[in-house]
Amino acid sequence: MYQISNIPHGSTYVSTLKDPSLVADIEFKDVTKLYGDVRAVDGMSLTIERGSFFSFLGPSGCGKTTSLRLIAGFEHPTQGGVFIGGKSVIGVPPHKRPVNMVFQHYALFPHMTVAENIGYGLRQRTPRPSKPEMARQIDEMLEMVQMSGFRSRRVWEMSGGQQQRVALARALINRPTVLLLDEPLAALDRKLRRDMQIELQTLQRDVGITFILVTHDQEEALSMSDRICIMRDGKIAQSGSPQDLYDRPVNRYVADFVGKTNFISGNVSRVNGTAVSIISERGQEFSANPSAGTQPFNVGGHANIAVRPELIVIGASTASTEDMHTDVALKGRIKNQIFLGEHTEYLVATDGIGDVLVLSPKHMEHSNGGFAPGDTVTIGWKNERALALVD
Amino acid sequence: MTGSKKGLWLTTALLAPTTLWFLVMLILPLVVVVIFSFGDRAPTGGYAAAFTFDQYANLASRLKAFTNTLTYAPLGTLMTLLVAYPLAYYLAVKVDERWKLLLLVLVIVPFWTSLLIRTYAWIFILGGRGIPSLLAMIGFEDVRLINTSGAVLVGMIYGYLPLMVFPIFVSLEKLDKRLLEASSDLGGSPFRTFIQVTLPLSMPGMVTGCMLVFILLMGEFLIPAFLGGGKIFFIGNALVDLFLQSRNWPFGSALAVTLVIIMLVMVTLYMRLTTGSKTERDQSVM
Numbered sequence: 001m002y003q004i005s006n007i008p009h010g011s012t013y014v015s016t017l018k019d020p021s022l023v024a025d026i027e028f029k030d031v032t033k034l035y036g037d038v039r040a041v042d043g044m045s046l047t048i049e050r051g052s053f054f055s056f057l058g059p060s061g062c063g064k065t066t067s068l069r070l071i072a073g074f075e076h077p078t079q080g081g082v083f084i085g086g087k088s089v090i091g092v093p094p095h096k097r098p099v100n101m102v103f104q105h106y107a108l109f110p111h112m113t114v115a116e117n118i119g120y121g122l123r124q125r126t127p128r129p130s131k132p133e134m135a136r137q138i139d140e141m142l143e144m145v146q147m148s149g150f151r152s153r154r155v156w157e158m159s160g161g162q163q164q165r166v167a168l169a170r171a172l173i174n175r176p177t178v179l180l181l182d183e184p185l186a187a188l189d190r191k192l193r194r195d196m197q198i199e200l201q202t203l204q205r206d207v208g209i210t211f212i213l214v215t216h217d218q219e220e221a222l223s224m225s226d227r228i229c230i231m232r233d234g235k236i237a238q239s240g241s242p243q244d245l246y247d248r249p250v251n252r253y254v255a256d257f258v259g260k261t262n263f264i265s266g267n268v269s270r271v272n273g274t275a276v277s278i279i280s281e282r283g284q285e286f287s288a289n290p291s292a293g294t295q296p297f298n299v300g301g302h303a304n305i306a307v308r309p310e311l312i313v314i315g316a317s318t319a320s321t322e323d324m325h326t327d328v329a330l331k332g333r334i335k336n337q338i339f340l341g342e343h344t345e346y347l348v349a350t351d352g353i354g355d356v357l358v359l360s361p362k363h364m365e366h367s368n369g370g371f372a373p374g375d376t377v378t379i380g381w382k383n384e385r386a387l388a389l390v391d
Numbered sequence: 392m393t394g395s396k397k398g399l400w401l402t403t404a405l406l407a408p409t410t411l412w413f414l415v416m417l418i419l420p421l422v423v424v425v426i427f428s429f430g431d432r433a434p435t436g437g438y439a440a441a442f443t444f445d446q447y448a449n450l451a452s453r454l455k456a457f458t459n460t461l462t463y464a465p466l467g468t469l470m471t472l473l474v475a476y477p478l479a480y481y482l483a484v485k486v487d488e489r490w491k492l493l494l495l496v497l498v499i500v501p502f503w504t505s506l507l508i509r510t511y512a513w514i515f516i517l518g519g520r521g522i523p524s525l526l527a528m529i530g531f532e533d534v535r536l537i538n539t540s541g542a543v544l545v546g547m548i549y550g551y552l553p554l555m556v557f558p559i560f561v562s563l564e565k566l567d568k569r570l571l572e573a574s575s576d577l578g579g580s581p582f583r584t585f586i587q588v589t590l591p592l593s594m595p596g597m598v599t600g601c602m603l604v605f606i607l608l609m610g611e612f613l614i615p616a617f618l619g620g621g622k623i624f625f626i627g628n629a630l631v632d633l634f635l636q637s638r639n640w641p642f643g644s645a646l647a648v649t650l651v652i653i654m655l656v657m658v659t660l661y662m663r664l665t666t667g668s669k670t671e672r673d674q675s676v677m
Contacts, residue, residue, distance in 0.1 A: 074572055094575040098428045101576045107569040120587075124578035174577065 020201065025050040025210045031080035033066055033234075040066040040078070042234035048227075049210060050177075053204050055213040055221040057257070058092050058231035065140035067231070068180050071212065073097045082316045085177060094232060095124070100171035101180040105187060108155040114166050115151045116272055120175040122203050141169035144203075161192045168203070178210040185220060197224055217235055218258050222246070252389045255306045262312070264305045264353045268297050278303050284352045284367035285323045286328065297388065306387045309359035314346060317376040332356065334375045346371065349369030349380055421651075427644035436638025446645035453646060456629040461653070463540075463625065464488070464608040467547035471604050472597060474548055475555035479596070480589075482556070483563035495560070498553050503578065506550055510617045513549065517542050540618025546614040551607060555600035560595030563589070598665045602658065609654050626650050 026048040033041040041063045048054045056064035069075040073094035082089050082241045087099060100121070108117050115138050122134045128138070129238040142148045145165035145257045155163060166183060171179055184200075185193045199233060201224050204211045215221050221228050224244045228254075229239040251257035252263060264286055266278040276297050290297060291354055297303055314325045321329045334349035344365055346358045358379055371377055428446055433439040450457075480657050482494055487568030501509060517536040526534045537544055566589065574584040612627030626646060 004479045033518065072572075074575075094572070095580055099576075101573075103569055104575055105569070108575040109570060109573070109588060120574070120579075121577040124580075124583060124586075170577065301622060 013348070015089075020226075025052075025085060026212070027081075027083040027086075028067070028070075029081040029083070030084060031067075031077045033063075033070060033075060036077045039234045041070065044234070044236055046229060046236060046239060048178075048210060049093050050225040051208055051378060052389065053201065053211045053213070053224055054223040055215060055228045056217055056231060057218060057221040057228050058237075059216060059257075062231040063234035064216075064231050065182060066234075068101075068157055068182055068212065068214045071178070072099060072101050072180055078093040079154075083277070088349055098176055099178040099180055100174050100176040101182060102164075102167045102171050104183045106167040108163055108166055110155055112155070113151070114147065114153045114158075115142075116153065117155060117166055118169045120170060120232055137173055139381050144172070145169045160187050160189075164188065164196060172207065176209065177211060179204075181211060181213045182348065183216070185215075186217075193220070200224060222258065225250075228258075229253045230257055247387065249306070249387070252304045252306070252391050255304075255387070255389055258308055260357055260359075261354050262307045263308065264307075265302065268278045268299050268301050268303050269301055270318075271297050275383065276303065277304075278305060278388070280353060282352050286386070287383045288388040289384055290388045297390070302391065304389045305391065306389050307356075307381050307385070309357040310343075311385045312356065312358045312381050313366070314348070314358050314371065315378045315380070317378055319378040320382055324380045325382075326377070327383040329378050330356075332377055332379055334373050334377060337371065337373055337382070344370065346377075348377060350379070382386050394645055395644040398441050424644045425648055427641050429650045430641040430644075432639045432641055442498050442617040446642045447649075449484075449642060450645065450649060453669055455627050456626045456646075457649075457653075459615075459624055459656075460609060460626045460650075462604055462656045463543060463547070464611070467544055467608050468601050468605040470544060471548045471551055471555045475552055475600065476593075476597070478552075479556045479559035479563055483566075485559050496573055499558055501549075506613060509544055509550065513542070513546050514617055517545070537618065538622060540619070540623060543623050546618040547608060549609065549633070550614060551604045554603045554607070558603070559593055559596040562593045567594050594665070598661075601629055602661065605661075606654065606658065609650065640656075 004251075006357070014142050017048045026046050028046045031041055031044045032039065035242070038117075044063075044067070056067055058064045064118075066075060070077055070085070071229050073089065073092060076090070084098060107118065110122070115135075118141050119138050122129050122137060128134075139148070139153075142151060145168055145280075147162065147165050147169070150158065150162065150166075153164065158166070163232055164187075181200075185196050190194060196227065197220060213221070213224065222245075222247070224243060224293060227239065227241055228245055229238040230245065232253055237257075238250045240248075244260045245254060249258065255261045264278070264280050266280040269274060269279045269285060270277040271288075271290075274289065276287050276290045279285055313326055315324045319329065330350045330352055332348040335345040335349045335355065338345040338365050344360045344362075346360060348358055350356055350357045356379060429442050429444070431439040431441040431443060431445070478498075482491065482498075486494060514537060519525075519537075521536070523534045523536055525528050550558055562580065570588050570592070571584055574588045577579070579587060593675075610627050612631050615623045615625045616631075618627055629646055630643055633639045
């Protein structure tokens with residue numbers, strides 16, 4: 001029904017979708033996993049599309065690794081169903097599932113060479129492929145992960161990045177329908193991590209199979225994934241494309257997890273169809289668009305207004321809302337300034353809403369001349385660009 | 392300069408007691424034994440100075456002791472390994488954390504009393520009023536257990552089991568459980584995972600355990616004497632006999648020297664075979 005076939009020349013690892021009508025590769029139906037009294041996964045339902053790059057994102061203990069292990073078969077749901085390619089896999093042991101995993105810290109076999117590690121999956125098959133056939137496939141994998149010279153190396157003789165590639169090759173040689181990646185880049189240094197992110201993304205497009213990544217690094221999830229599922233206490237906080245999550249978070253938790261955000265919290269004073277107003281702790285009123293998909297706001301209830309740093313305009317201390325073309329104008333003093341090349345990041349201390357992070361693009365710096373720590377400034381934004389969020 | 396001189400002095404001072412101990416307590420007796428082995432038996436027993444190969448020429452008269460030792464020691468080691476591995480595996484992998492320590496202590500408890508007393512206990516268990524009398528009650532008359540080769544093997548396995556269990560337990564416990572998951576993930580059934588991952592990675596423990604047990608079994612004399620009924624003679628028994636009964640020190644010395652040489656050769660070969668590829672050692676360092 002679905003297989004990955006070899007094409008003799010060039011990049012030989014390409015998937016073939018024989019039945020395009022089957023789009024759901026992984027499906028969770030109301031899955032709950034209990035460890036004693038702890039609900040690691042709590043009534044979760046989700047669908048992961050075939051061929052997508054999907055990420056589980058969240059802090060440690062949110063249930064993301066458990067979700068991955070439920071797919072791999074190392075854990076079994078206390079309740080609910082897990083489906084791979086439309087078939088229930090309840091009771092199917094890991095070694096009989098068409099998925100493979102790249103483990104955190106790689107879990108390479110220390111008593112085997114690189115080639116033996118990569119060929120491990122082939123050796124478990126019945127009938128076992130012939131020696132030359134295995135050697136051919138191993139070489140092909142080594143080439144794919146650019147490790148051709150490392151055939152007979154021992155795993156501990158290699159750097160973290162090299163071990164990472166071997167772990168990838170060891171999983172992919174089995175032609176899984178889904179590749180599971182458990183924090184695969186966590187052990188690498190920053191520069192290498194960036195490179196591997198790009199490589200993983202390229203690899204996923206080349207092989208065309210579903211990649212499911214578990215990470216606590218929002219930057220990693222945002223840059224690599226087609227879809228992200230943000231988890232909180234075993235439940236899905238929000239699931240969507242990186243843009244969705246960034247531009248339309250459903251609550252403060254998601255907005256806080258994805259990218260940098262300034263929050264103003266307070267009680268709701270007015271609600272109409274297109275705007276929600278809150279009274280901040282200092283008694284100032286702010287208005288914003290209610291976020292789509294969020295629960296209705298009740299007057300008097302607690303709510304937050306989120307303003308992304310790049311949506312805030314910074315101007316001279318004398319600037320007014322008209323000068324800045326904003327709805328809000330707040331006086332403040334620059335506490336800190338970080339030059340980031342394309343942007344300059346300011347931390348502005350305001351009287352009304354505390355410290356505010358502002359990201360000012362280079363062209364603005366040219367027109368307003370830039371600011372230095374200690375300068376008194378005015379910051380402002382348009383209400384329609386701010387988001388009202390529940391907690 | 393002074394610093395390194397001081398360091399050298401300190402090193403010498405620290406090593407001196409050990410060196411002295413080894414020289415006096417190990418090297419010196421060994422030299423004496425080697426010298427004795429080329430001597431003659433004094434008419435009243437003991438050692439008379441001489442230089443002769445007579446004692447070595449006479450070794451063949453004790454051939455049975457050699458063949459027995461060289462049969463029972465490897466066999467006993469192998470059987471101890473077979474009994475110890477499942478036990479160590481259970482303790483390291485299967486048992487609940489809460490019970491682990493208690494069960495480990497239970498494995499060592501027998502070591503708190505001497506092997507002599509424990510072997511006496513086996514004489515009773517295997518003797519006429521022990522298991523055979525129980526078997527008689529259910530209709531199996533005249534079962535002989537004591538003074539058989541089986542009794543000797545049982546005694547050897549029992550006596551040295553903890554020495555085999557512990558090294559294997561340690562190597563199994565430090566085995567990264569994610570490797571087992573990785574194997575399973577890559578299509579390895581539980582049995583194949585055991586053969587391809589667990590077993591090779593517990594090799595260092597098995598090698599250490601086998602070595603400990605084998606060396607001790609090669610020198611064993613108590614267990615064959617007590618449980619073998621004098622029919623199964625080891626080199627150790629021959630040595631006891633030669634030194635204490637017939638007081639033929641030179642011949643006993645020749646026997647002892649030969650035993651040491653055999654052990655050195657076998658242990659060297661064993662190490663070559665098991666760690667020849669260097670893998671296991673590198674791993675245990677990791």
